[in-house]
Amino acid sequence: MPVSDSVIRTDTDADGERLPINELFASLQGEGKLAGVPSTFVRTSGCNLRCWFCDSYHTSWDPTHAWMSVEEIVSEVRTLDPDHVVVTGGEPLIHDETSSLLSALADDYHLTVETNGTLETDAPVDLASISPKLASSTPTPENAPEDTDPGVWTDRHESSRINLDTLAALVEHADDFQLKFVVTGRDDLPEIESVVADVRGVTSREVRDTDVLLMPEGQTREALARTRTRVADLAAECGYRYTPRLHVDLWNDAPET
Numbered sequence: 084m085p086v087s088d089s090v091i092r093t094d095t096d097a098d099g100e101r102l103p104i105n106e107l108f109a110s111l112q113g114e115g116k117l118a119g120v121p122s123t124f125v126r127t128s129g130c131n132l133r134c135w136f137c138d139s140y141h142t143s144w145d146p147t148h149a150w151m152s153v154e155e156i157v158s159e160v161r162t163l164d165p166d167h168v169v170v171t172g173g174e175p176l177i178h179d180e181t182s183s184l185l186s187a188l189a190d191d192y193h194l195t196v197e198t199n200g201t202l203e204t205d206a207p208v209d210l211a212s213i214s215p216k217l218a219s220s221t222p223t224p225e226n227a228p229e230d231t232d233p234g235v236w237t238d239r240h241e242s243s244r245i246n247l248d249t250l251a252a253l254v255e256h257a258d259d260f261q262l263k264f265v266v267t268g269r270d271d272l273p274e275i276e277s278v279v280a281d282v283r284g285v286t287s288r289e290v291r292d293t294d295v296l297l298m299p300e301g302q303t304r305e306a307l308a309r310t311r312t313r314v315a316d317l318a319a320e321c322g323y324r325y326t327p328r329l330h331v332d333l334w335n336d337a338p339e340t
């Protein structure tokens with residue numbers, strides 16, 4: 084098991100800006116260009132989308148969190164070993180205070196932001212890890228998580244999941260970027276190709292095929308075992324990069340991994 088530190092779970096009276104934190108832990112980056120790199124994860128709660136497959140249910144469909152000041156988060160991060168920090172969620176960029184957190188960490192850490200690509204940021208970021216959401220992510224009464232009713236979220240998710248100008252701004256913002264698509268099957272390919280072509284059309288930054296990552300959908304080892312070979316084959320066929328979900332292979336769906 085990786086080092087696993089619990090967040091301070093009581094509310095705090097500390098002055099300053101606060102963020103709703105769902106978990107804060109050290110592990111290995113499981114996804115993307117930096118897979119395998121020891122990293123501290125700061126997971127904010129709350130999201131502006133509702134993917135039916137969201138593997139962080141307690142930040143989206145049923146959000147839970149402790150409020151932590153930016154100062155408290157930074158001190159907790161400093162108690163852990165990694166020099167890479169991944170700010171994720173939920174959707175970290177829905178919170179203005181995420182910018183203050185990133186600025187406070189920027190001098191001492193390599194910063195990855197995991198984002199759904201619908202919100203811009205001015206904050207310092209080394210790797211913008213952008214995961215645009217495809218039509219296959221949209222929640223319906225049939226695919227929504229047990230005991231949830233997507234209600235207004237079917238339309239809200241569908242109408243806000245892709246914003247080309249925002250995707251372009253994020254691609255241009257950081258030292259490096261990746262477009263990391265969650266793939267449920269071959270039917271997702273035409274939309275991936277069209278989003279990539281559209282992004283190329285609106286940004287002057289080069290988007291190489293190896294900046295486009297296909298990641299198999301799956302919250303558990305069992306689910307991943309059903310999707311990963313097909314998704315790897317699609318990546319090989321299209322010249323895109325495949326990314327594993329190392330943390331799921333290693334620790335399944337355990338929290339704080």
Ligand SMILES: C[S@@+](CC[C@H](N)C(=O)[O-])C[C@H]1O[C@@H](n2cnc3c(N)ncnc32)[C@H](O)[C@@H]1O
Nearest residue numbers: 136137138139172173174197198199214300301
């Ligand atoms: C929980 S999201 C948080 C960051 C941001 N909201 C986003 O979606 O990019 C972190 C990463 O997990 C991916 N993800 C979520 N559920 C998944 C699933 N069931 N299978 C594969 N990847 C998943 C997202 O696409 C994203 O790349």
Ligand SMILES: Nc1nc2[nH]cc(C(=O)O)c2c(=O)[nH]1
Nearest residue numbers: 111112113114171197330340
């Ligand atoms: N080990 C590990 N790697 C990850 N990379 C992105 C993650 C995320 O939830 O954003 C994640 C995660 O939850 N765990």
Ligand code: SF4
Nearest residue numbers: 130134137143173199
């Ligand atoms: S955008 Fe990210 S956090 Fe929000 S529901 Fe989708 S996968 Fe979950």
Ligand SMILES: [Mg+2]
Nearest residue numbers: 138139171340
């Ligand atoms: Mg995760």
